[in-house]
Amino acid sequence: MKKNILLALLGLFFYASSTTAQSLIRCGTDIYEGHLRTLDPDYDAKKRATYDAALKDAKENPSLKNGVVYTIPVVFHIVYNTSDQNISDAQIQSQVDVLNADFRRTNADASDTPSDFSGIAADSEI
Secondary structure, three states: OHHHHHHHHHHHHHHHHHOOHHHOOOOOHHHHHHHHHHHOOOHHHHHHHHHHHHHHHHHHOOOOOOOOOOOOOOOOOOOOOOHHHOOOHHHHHHHHHHHHHHHHOOOOOHHHOOOOOOOOOOOOOO
């Protein structure tokens, strides 16, 4: 299984690196899921069943939260060639603040949650 994942990721890397700037792939999900479908013809049905079970569980057990907010330590490695390409600590912190607000569902656009998810969107306590 790990070998298949590695091969898929390598294939994705080579495919993405061979595309032109006009057709740049931003996300490899479709390619990887296509690979999974070749390995398991029932992939889509299993994925749907997993999604439906998670959705049902979230709707039936809205009180599963335990009130503990988890902190995940992170480290950023900024790779650059010239000082003009470097970014400030303030810029990094700004992005961390945005992520924290999104994960805690305190972001300014939380009210724009699509209706399909409005009943289950919640603070992830991260």
